[in-house]
């Protein structure tokens with residue numbers, strides 16, 4: 379028996395809104411996940427761009443002879459003139475039923491307007507949408523106020539909890555990796571206090587900033603433990619790309635640690651086809667979730683879902699053929715990664 383995952387329901391464990399007016403004019407520039415402007419010509423020479431174009435040809439029923447520019451023109455017409463129906467049909471094509479959306483996007487903190495949020499909510503109105511937001515946005519707001527340390531400490535907790543409650547968050551997220559890295563150190567309180575005031579006195583000093591970022595991260599852990607919700611850590615989500623073997627090993631060793639493969643799928647193009655095997659070597663497969671980190675344009679989440687189902691299907695069928703695993707374990711694993719693990723991990 380062969381697995382066929384095309385009709386399985388799908389949850390994106392980590393994605394972002396994609397407001398129309400923030401799309402780069404050149405479609406190909408969306409293929410870069412970096413934060414700096416990139417040349418169109420370079421993006422047109424990525425595998426991801428060509429995989430995306432071919433998948434769009436399938437989606438729009440176009441012959442291979444239809445040029446790249448014509449495909450993009452058809453895509454743009456749909457995405458710009460008929461966005462709501464277009465996004466809905468993309469999500470349906472991939473089999474999505476649920477999205478976990480990080481609203482603390484973009485990193486530049488040019489936060490989305492209410493009109494942009496309304497547009498997104500309409501686009502995904504057929505989905506079960508769950509929200510996630512970042513402790514750093516609370517921390518950054520408080521740090522600007524230059525409060526006493528005790529007041530910062532108090533408000534960080536109360537305002538983060540308030541954000542979780544008022545926005546109905548299913549998880550808190552930390553993007554500490556963007557600021558001072560993941561080598562979080564636990565320091566005695568008097569050192570944190572001194573570090574806090576030193577940072578306020580000189581905000582350009584990264585060593586002082588690291589003290590308060592690390593402390594804020596530890597507070598995020600405490601809040602999540604108390605409220606019994608997961609903490610998404612930027613990098614542990616995203617498959618720790620390119621360190622998939624290491625991620626598999628720590629998932630194997632620590633029961634309360636989970637991962638998704640977002641970002642790696644779809645931005646790293648064919649990486650899913652070999653890097654996932656590295657992750658799956660040791661990772662308990664009831665702890666790995668599908669995700670895309672789709673942002674900017676709706677096609678990332680769509681392409682990621684369609685492509686990943688194919689890769690996972692091939693991989694699991696290969697393991698069945700080799701008689702390494704049973705059909706029933708393969709089927710359960712597919713359901714877990716595509717949907718059920720998120721339900722369990724987030725208590726949905």
Ligand SMILES: [Zn+2]
Nearest residue numbers: 392394480671
């Ligand atoms: Zn993200």
